[in-house]
Amino acid sequence: MGIRIDALKCTACMACEMACGYHRDDGFAFLSSCIVPYRAKEKTDYFGVLLKEEETLVVARPEGLEINKIGEEQDPEKEADASAKPMLLREACDLCEDVEDHGPLCIQFCPVEAITLEEE
Ligand code: SF4
Ligand code: SF4
Numbered sequence: 001m002g003i004r005i006d007a008l009k010c011t012a013c014m015a016c017e018m019a020c021g022y023h024r025d026d027g028f029a030f031l032s033s034c035i036v037p038y039r040a041k042e043k044t045d046y047f048g049v050l051l052k053e054e055e056t057l058v059v060a061r062p063e064g065l066e067i068n069k070i071g072e073e074q075d076p077e078k079e080a081d082a083s084a085k086p087m088l089l090r091e092a093c094d095l096c097e098d099v100e101d102h103g104p105l106c107i108q109f110c111p112v113e114a115i116t117l118e119e120e
Pocket of ligand 1: 003019020023034035092093094095096104105106107
């Protein structure tokens with residue numbers, strides 16, 4: 001089971017980042033969040049979402065999903081726009097395991113249903 005992100009639906013509203021920070025710290029602590037939307041500096045209306053998992057860093061881009069094994073060397077070209085916010089030191093997504101009833105907070109608060117829970 002894991003979080004899946006459709007970057008084509010994302011509007012970079014940052015609700016998921018706030019919700020995840022709240023889950024981590026009981027406050028709106030952006031640096032605690034393991035899901036982070038980003039905007040590409042050189043492109044207009046180009047949004048992506050980064051997700052830190054236990055063993056992978058997922059980069060959901062409009063053109064597709066990129067799954068990077070943590071610890072392996074990354075292509076610097078690809079990393080350029082997604083590396084603005086440091087992710088690797090953050091805690092990994094725990095699927096909001098302690099949240100009862102309504103499931104992962106990032107899914108609850110995404111207004112455009114860009115995040116879903118995928119059974120594996
Ligand atoms: S499922 Fe929970 S821990 Fe994982 S990214 Fe969403 S809010 Fe954060
Ligand atoms: S809450 Fe949804 S629309 Fe907003 S930044 Fe996160 S994935 Fe994108």
